[in-house]
Amino acid sequence: MVPKNLIxxxxxxxxxxMKEIFRIERIIEREGREGATEYLKFPNILAILGPxxxxxxxxxxxxxxxxxxxxxNFDDERLLELPPLDLNKVLEVFYEIYGRNLECIVLxxxxxxxxxxxxxxxxxxxxxxxVTGSNxxxxxxxxxxxxxxxxxxxxxxxxxxxxMLRFSDVNLEGMTTITRAEVSGYLNDxxxxxxxxxxxxxxxxxxxxxYSDIVTKDVLxxxxxxxxxxxxxVVNFLISNFSKEFSYRSMKRFxxxxxxxxxxxxxxxxxxVYLIFPIERFSFRLKVPVIAPKKVYCIDTGMINAVGFxxxxxxxxxxxxxxxxxxxRRRNYWYGSQDIFYWxxxxxxxxxxxxxxxxxxxxxxxxxxxxxxDEIDRREIKALLKSSKDLKCKNLLVITWDYEDExxxxxxxxxxxxxxxxxxxxxxxxxxx
Numbered sequence: 001m002v003p004k005n006l007i008x009x010x011x012x013x014x015x016x017x018m019k020e021i022f023r024i025e026r027i028i029e030r031e032g033r034e035g036a037t038e039y040l041k042f043p044n045i046l047a048i049l050g051p052x053x054x055x056x057x058x059x060x061x062x063x064x065x066x067x068x069x070x071x072x073n074f075d076d077e078r079l080l081e082l083p084p085l086d087l088n089k090v091l092e093v094f095y096e097i098y099g100r101n102l103e104c105i106v107l108x109x110x111x112x113x114x115x116x117x118x119x120x121x122x123x124x125x126x127x128x129x130x131v132t133g134s135n136x137x138x139x140x141x142x143x144x145x146x147x148x149x150x151x152x153x154x155x156x157x158x159x160x161x162x163x164m165l166r167f168s169d170v171n172l173e174g175m176t177t178i179t180r181a182e183v184s185g186y187l188n189d190x191x192x193x194x195x196x197x198x199x200x201x202x203x204x205x206x207x208x209x210x211y212s213d214i215v216t217k218d219v220l221x222x223x224x225x226x227x228x229x230x231x232x233x234v235v236n237f238l239i240s241n242f243s244k245e246f247s248y249r250s251m252k253r254f255x256x257x258x259x260x261x262x263x264x265x266x267x268x269x270x271x272x273v274y275l276i277f278p279i280e281r282f283s284f285r286l287k288v289p290v291i292a293p294k295k296v297y298c299i300d301t302g303m304i305n306a307v308g309f310x311x312x313x314x315x316x317x318x319x320x321x322x323x324x325x326x327x328x329r330r331r332n333y334w335y336g337s338q339d340i341f342y343w344x345x346x347x348x349x350x351x352x353x354x355x356x357x358x359x360x361x362x363x364x365x366x367x368x369x370x371x372x373x374d375e376i377d378r379r380e381i382k383a384l385l386k387s388s389k390d391l392k393c394k395n396l397l398v399i400t401w402d403y404e405d406e407x408x409x410x411x412x413x414x415x416x417x418x419x420x421x422x423x424x425x426x427x428x429x430x431x432x433x
Contacts, residue, residue, distance in 0.1 A: 002082050008093045014073050018061060025201075028166050030059050032333035036154045037063055040104075040128045045120055047139050048132045050156035051274035051299050052218065053210050055197050056132040059156055060106045063130060069104035070094035074112045084115030091123070106130045111138060124151070134218055136272045155274075155332040157325065158300055159195030161187070161423040167200065175424060180402065187420045191318050194302020207306035211275075218273040225266070230255050234266050238276050238296050242304055243317040243324075245293040246278075274299050277328060282341035282354045282391075295342050297324040315401070316369040319419055320352055323367050323399055326423060327353060338362065343391070349383035354391065361393040370400045373416075385410050397422075 021027075039046045040063060048056045057073065072090055074082070094102055105123055110116035110131050123129045131138070139153055165172060165186060175183065193199050198206045215235055225231050233255045238246065248260040257263055270276045277299070281292040298304050301318050324340070331338045337358060343351040353365040366384050370376045376398065384396055396414045405416045 002079065002086050002089070004089045004093065006078060007082075007086070007089050008096070010076055010078055011070075011072050011090070011093055011097070014076070015071055018057070018071065021058070022061070026167060027058060027062075028163060029062065030055065030156070031160060031163060031329075032154065032156070033059070033062055035333060039152045039154070040130070043124055043126055043128055045124045045129045045131065045151035047151065047153040048130060048156055049136055049138060049153055049274075050134065051158070051210075052134045052213060053196055053198055053206075054156050054158050054274075056134075056156050057108050058197075060108065060130045060132055064104045064106070064128075067104055068098045068102060069106060070098060070102055071106045071108065073108035074116070075109040080112065082113050084113070084118070087113065087115065087119040090119075102127070104128045104130075106132075108132050109134075111135070134214075134273055135222075136274065157195075157329045157332070159197060160326065160329060161190050161195075161420070164190050164195055165424075167197075172424070175420075183420050184402070187423075191301050191315075191322060192305055194300035194305075196300060196302065199302060204302065204306045207300070207303045211303055211307050214273055214275050219269050219275075223269050225269075227257070230257055231266060234263065235270065235275075238267070238270065239298050239304060239307065241296060242298045243295065243320040245295050247293040250293075277324065279324065280341055282343050282356070292344075297321050299325065314369075316367065319369055319399070319401070320367040322419070323353065323365065323422075327355065327365075343383075343387045345386065345390070349379070349386055351383050351387045354387070361391045363395045363397060364388060364391065364393050366398045367419075368398060368400055371402045373403065373405065376400070376403075381409065381414070384414065385412060388412055
C-alpha cells in the first residue's frame with residue numbers, strides 16, 4: 001500500500017516540475033496537435049505513443065492547455081510498488097486538488113502499474129483521458145479487451161525539419177528567400193543531429209543514451225530476452241543497414257541465431273518501441289510482401305550518426321531514411337489511410353517509396369543526393385518510369401539535394417524537388433511546393 005499523502009506529494013511535485021519546464025525551456029507547438037485534440041472532444045481515451053524522449057509528456061500537457069487537468073507520471077520510483085487498488089487514491093487526490101468536476105486526466109507511462117487499464121477504462125466513462133507510452137502494443141492484446149468502447153492512438157515522432165526550424169527561431173515564411181547556403185546548413189544539422197528535442201540542449205551525447213535506454217530498458221528487460229549479446233548484434237546489423245534491404249537469411253551470417261521466428265520476434269519488438277521501421281516491398285500479389293526482403297529505416301538520422309553507423313560517403317542513404325520517417329510522420333499525423341512501401345522488379349529496378357492510398361497508388365518517390373540532372377543515375381529515372389506503368393501511377397517525384405525542375409519523359413511528368421523544400425511542404429495545405 002502506498003499512503004495517500006505520498007501520492008498527493010508526488011502529484012503536486014510532478015506538476016510543479018512540469019510547470020517549471022514550461023517556464024524555463026523553449027516549448028513549441030507540435031505538429032499533429034490539432035488532430036489529436038479532436039479525439040478529446042468527448043469522454044474518450046487517447047493514447048499518445050512514440051519513442052521515448054520524443055516529447056510525449058509535453059505534448060499531453062499542450063492538449064489540455066488553459067484547462068484544469070489531473071497529471072501523474074508513473075515512471076517514478078515512489079510509485080513502483082503501487083498496487084491496483086491504490087489507483088483510486090490517485091483519483092481522490094485529483095478531486096481534492098481540482099474539485100469533483102474535473103474532466104481531463106493524463107496518465108503518463110501507466111504501464112508501470114499493474115491494472116492501470118481497468119482504471120483508465122473506468123475513468124473514460126465520464127472523462128477525457130490521455131495515456132502515454134513508448135510501445136505500440138500499449139493498446140493491443142490483453143489491454144484492448146479491458147479498454148471497451150472508444151480508444152484512439154496517436155504516434156508522436158521526434159521533431160520534423162519544420163519543427164526544428166521553428167524551435168531554432170527561423171522565420172519559416174522567409175525560408176524561400178534566405179540563401180541556399182543557410183538552408184543547406186540547417187538541413188545538414190538536421191541530418192547530422194536529428195530531431196530528438198533534448199539534443200538541442202545536451203548535444204549528440206544524449207542520443208546515445210536514448211538509444212541505450214530503448215535497447216536495454218524497453219526491449220531487453222521488458223521483453224526478458226536472455227541472449228543479450230546476440231540481440232545487440234541484431235540491432236547493430238539493422239541500424240548499420242539503414243535504407244537497405246534485409247532478410248533473416250542475411251542476418252544469420254552475423255548472429256548465432258538458428259530460427260527465423262526468433263529474429264522475426266526481435267525485429268517486431270524493435271519496431272514496437274519505434275527504433276526501426278521495416279518497410280515491405282509492394283506487390284499486388286498478397287504473398288510477395290511476406291516472403292520478399294524488407295527495407296529497414298531508423299527513427300532518427302541523428303541517432304544513426306551518434307551510435308557510430310554513419311555512412312559518410314553515401315549521403316543518399318541518410319536522405320532516404322529522413323524521407324521515410326517524414327512520410328511515416330505525415331501518415332500518422334494527417335494521412336491515416338496511406339501506406340508506405342518500396343518497389344522492386346525482377347530486373348532489380350527499384351523505387352524508394354510507393355505511397356498507397358485506398359486501392360490506388362498515390363505517389364512514387366525516388367530520393368537521390370544530386371545537385372543537377374547530370375548527377376542523377378539514369379537507372380533511377382528508368383525505374384521510376386517502369387513502376388509508373390506497372391502500378392498505373394502518374395504522380396512521379398524525385399527528391400534531390402538541390403535540384404529543382406519539371407520534365408516530361410515517355411509521356412509522363414516528373415517533378416524534381418529539393419529535400420529542404422519537400423520537408424517544408426504543408427501537408428494539410430494546397431499540396432503545392
